[in-house]
Amino acid sequence: xxxxxxxxxxxxxxxxxxxxxxKAAGVSRALVSLVMRGAPNVSDKRRKAVLDAxxxxxxxxxxxxxxxxxxxxxxxGVVVNDLHNTFFADVVDGIHEVAQANGFRLLLNTAxxxxxxxxxxxxxxxxxxxxxxxxxxxxxxxxxxxxxTRNTPVVTIGLAFQGxxxxxxxxxxxxxxxxxxxxxxxxxxxxxxxxxxGAGASQRREGFRTAMESAGLKPRILTGDFTxxxxxxxxxxxxxxxxxxxxxxxxxxLAAVGLIDALTLAGYAVPDDVSxxxxxxxxxxxxxxxxxxxxxxxxxxxxxLGAEIVLERPETGRRQAVCHVLTPELVVRNxxxxxxxxESRYVSA
Amino acid sequence: xxxxxxxxxxxxxxxxxxxxxxKAAGVSRALVSLVMRGAPNVSDKRRKAVLDAxxxxxxxxxxxxxxxxxxxxxxxGVVVNDLHNTFFADVVDGIHEVAQANGFRLLLNTAxxxxxxxxxxxxxxxxxxxxxxxxxxxxxxxxxxxxxTRNTPVVTIGLAFQGxxxxxxxxxxxxxxxxxxxxxxxxxxxxxxxxxxGAGASQRREGFRTAMESAGLKPRILTGDFTxxxxxxxxxxxxxxxxxxxxxxxxxxLAAVGLIDALTLAGYAVPDDVSxxxxxxxxxxxxxxxxxxxxxxxxxxxxxLGAEIVLERPETGRRQAVCHVLTPELVVRNxxxxxxxxESRYVSA
DNA sequence: CTCCGAAATTAGAGCGCTCCAACAACGTAG
DNA sequence: CTACGTTGTTGGAGCGCTCTAATTTCGGAG
Numbered sequence: 035x036x037x038x039x040x041x042x043x044x045x046x047x048x049x050x051x052x053x054x055x056x057k058a059a060g061v062s063r064a065l066v067s068l069v070m071r072g073a074p075n076v077s078d079k080r081r082k083a084v085l086d087a088x089x090x091x092x093x094x095x096x097x098x099x100x101x102x103x104x105x106x107x108x109x110x111g112v113v114v115n116d117l118h119n120t121f122f123a124d125v126v127d128g129i130h131e132v133a134q135a136n137g138f139r140l141l142l143n144t145a146x147x148x149x150x151x152x153x154x155x156x157x158x159x160x161x162x163x164x165x166x167x168x169x170x171x172x173x174x175x176x177x178x179x180x181x182x183t184r185n186t187p188v189v190t191i192g193l194a195f196q197g198x199x200x201x202x203x204x205x206x207x208x209x210x211x212x213x214x215x216x217x218x219x220x221x222x223x224x225x226x227x228x229x230x231x232g233a234g235a236s237q238r239r240e241g242f243r244t245a246m247e248s249a250g251l252k253p254r255i256l257t258g259d260f261t262x263x264x265x266x267x268x269x270x271x272x273x274x275x276x277x278x279x280x281x282x283x284x285x286x287x288l289a290a291v292g293l294i295d296a297l298t299l300a301g302y303a304v305p306d307d308v309s310x311x312x313x314x315x316x317x318x319x320x321x322x323x324x325x326x327x328x329x330x331x332x333x334x335x336x337x338x339l340g341a342e343i344v345l346e347r348p349e350t351g352r353r354q355a356v357c358h359v360l361t362p363e364l365v366v367r368n369x370x371x372x373x374x375x376x377e378s379r380y381v382s383a
Numbered sequence: 384x385x386x387x388x389x390x391x392x393x394x395x396x397x398x399x400x401x402x403x404x405x406k407a408a409g410v411s412r413a414l415v416s417l418v419m420r421g422a423p424n425v426s427d428k429r430r431k432a433v434l435d436a437x438x439x440x441x442x443x444x445x446x447x448x449x450x451x452x453x454x455x456x457x458x459x460g461v462v463v464n465d466l467h468n469t470f471f472a473d474v475v476d477g478i479h480e481v482a483q484a485n486g487f488r489l490l491l492n493t494a495x496x497x498x499x500x501x502x503x504x505x506x507x508x509x510x511x512x513x514x515x516x517x518x519x520x521x522x523x524x525x526x527x528x529x530x531x532t533r534n535t536p537v538v539t540i541g542l543a544f545q546g547x548x549x550x551x552x553x554x555x556x557x558x559x560x561x562x563x564x565x566x567x568x569x570x571x572x573x574x575x576x577x578x579x580x581g582a583g584a585s586q587r588r589e590g591f592r593t594a595m596e597s598a599g600l601k602p603r604i605l606t607g608d609f610t611x612x613x614x615x616x617x618x619x620x621x622x623x624x625x626x627x628x629x630x631x632x633x634x635x636x637l638a639a640v641g642l643i644d645a646l647t648l649a650g651y652a653v654p655d656d657v658s659x660x661x662x663x664x665x666x667x668x669x670x671x672x673x674x675x676x677x678x679x680x681x682x683x684x685x686x687x688l689g690a691e692i693v694l695e696r697p698e699t700g701r702r703q704a705v706c707h708v709l710t711p712e713l714v715v716r717n718x719x720x721x722x723x724x725x726e727s728r729y730v731s732a
Numbered sequence: 733c734t735c736c737g738a739a740a741t742t743a744g745a746g747c748g749c750t751c752c753a754a755c756a757a758c759g760t761a762g
Numbered sequence: 763c764t765a766c767g768t769t770g771t772t773g774g775a776g777c778g779c780t781c782t783a784a785t786t787t788c789g790g791a792g
């Protein structure tokens with residue numbers, strides 16, 4: 035007798051099940067199920083009885099049981115590469131809009147900017163049997179994602195892999211735009227702090243490189259990783275090397291802000307001594323206090339489009355992967371100016 | 384014959400089940416289950432056979448079925464009030480750390496800063512039967528959360544409700560600190576742009592009010608909602624009213640940044656014309672380009688603590704709700720100065 | 733060899749829900 | 763009054779897993 039209670043932690047009460055509700059309402063479990071799903075052919079009398087009983091007992095359907103029986107979860111999984119980057123928050127806004135309109139729930143997971151955590155997150159969603167997966171700012175070689183498409187519609191946003199649906203912006207063009215803007219301003223010595231192997235990084239790098247070379251300039255590239263810190267570290271490296279350029283193209287706004295921060299600390303005025311351009315046009319860039327010149331991607335629209343693609347695939351039975359490429363745009367604000375040496379020439383031009 | 388194929392969307396192949404693996408490996412389903420969960424008493428021979436078969440078939444356990452049978456999900460649900468506010472990203476970092484160490488997965492959901500969406504998100508987690516729920520920056524009256532604690536451990540972060548575990552910082556004290564700092568600098572005309580009914584907003588407001596009154600000053604308060612935009616709107620209101628104060632205390636860093644942005648645009652220099660202080664000490668505040676004076680909360684630590692509480696409750700069987708109050712600290716940077724009029728007096732003091 | 737206990741394996745009953753086929757109820761037309 | 767088509771309701775199988783108790787296997791000790 036005593037042993038039943040002593041020391042045993044107070045166990046949570048078992049939540050009521052459909053059977054409990056059925057019993058309380060004096061109907062069958064199947065009827066409760068019908069009421070819960072809002073089926074049409076249920077008499078008002080019974081419906082009310084069921085609803086009352088459910089309410090009285092505090093009944094809440096068990097999503098696990100439901101999705102097991104239904105073989106679908108009515109849920110989309112979203113893997114966010116980096117919660118600290120508000121770029122993704124905007125994309126999620128777009129996804130949410132479409133998901134909501136189609137009666138899907140969203141479940142988020144974050145990848146902490148690493149390959150393994152991203153795989154972990156995708157794996158978790160696959161085990162949950164979500165009805166679709168959106169990967170924002172994917173990493174790695176795409177093999178895991180390609181494999182995942184066999185079971186679930188997957189779409190990446192920000193980087194396209196062979197055989198996986200994707201929504202991207204034209205990063206190559208974006209890189210060219212950024213470099214081109216700086217070149218047009220008269221800069222000759224330009225450094226690109228890249229995004230390492232992050233989503234879109236290689237393309238932006240390529241765009242930068244080609245724009246520079248076609249202008250007859252030598253591209254200088256430093257490795258980064260899309261973080262604020264990587265921007266700051268690049269500044270240290272530049273200071274140490276003693277070869278500070280007149281302009282820097284950062285792989286994204288976050289890095290650009292880190293860069294500006296470190297430049298200011300190191301005694302360089304932005305844009306007077308060094309011009310800085312970012313990428314993404316996040317809220318950060320839009321703050322007038324920062325007023326970052328940057329390349330804009332339509333973030334919310336990308337999210338919307340991604341969600342539409344993921345929902346559409348099972349409907350249409352499409353087999354071929356699609357890749358929507360959106361066009362980036364240059365947004366000039368206050369962090370870029372002609373370099374000191376050519377300023378007058380430029381202004382008079 | 385034909386009718387089987389025509390027009391029918393290509394259906395996804397049914398993922399292999401434990402039974403499939405068992406058959407392929409020539410063992411029972413129970414054995415596969417044991418191997419999957421890493422049970423000790425399995426012969427190496429069979430274990431290998433099972434693992435091989437699972438690998439060959441691309442088997443992936445069904446989380447829904449598992450949590451249905453196990454009556455637990457090994458998952459914690461995190462409701463993030465606003466993805467755009469990096470404050471929460473830091474808190475999630477702390478939660479993740481602890482969850483990971485204890486073998487729990489994280490699932491996120493966002494509340495888009497509204498009451499109803501928060502309830503929606505919590506509801507979803509309850510239906511999924513997660514093992515614990517963390518609500519970051521809760522809204523509303525707490526009734527829904529209080530009810531939820533009957534089924535699942537719940538802890539709020541940033542605001543405490545009667546009967547619900549919580550981790551908060553001393554917002555009252557924080558409000559006092561902020562107001563006190565401005566008063567100490569010599570400001571007499573100070574406006575607080577509050578956080579409306581957001582988490583911690585009323586306490587910060589109270590702290591502001593008491594600090595002002597005990598200094599014999601009249602507190603001016605404008606309503607906001609913790610967003611960048613609300614900061615900007617406050618500036619419009621102040622400009623329209625024609626009574627620009629010499630200092631503003633924003634309910635959080637995001638709003639402070641919006642404020643600074645709008646002030647700058649309106650031709651007011653910060654901090655020369657108007658001093659601004661925020662709250663949270665997010666990355667945003669720490670950017671040297673902004674250098675926001677603010678009140679710091681230990682965000683990562685709050686996340687860690689919250690996760691520990693949520694995991695500990697079922698272990699210890701504790702019934703009484705706990706509320707951990709952490710102490711905020713003033714961080715002085717570059718957005719606050721003595722007001723113009725008293726500057727000389729202050730400096731000579 | 734036989735027998736025994738420990739180690740390894742399995743059968744089978746759920747977990748809480750959905751879904752289908754079967755069944756009751758209830759007018760209404762013949 | 764019977765037959766019939768609706769509309770409403772229900773039993774029961776099954777979703778893919780875990781877990782307990784029962785069963786088999788196996789390596790010595792007797």
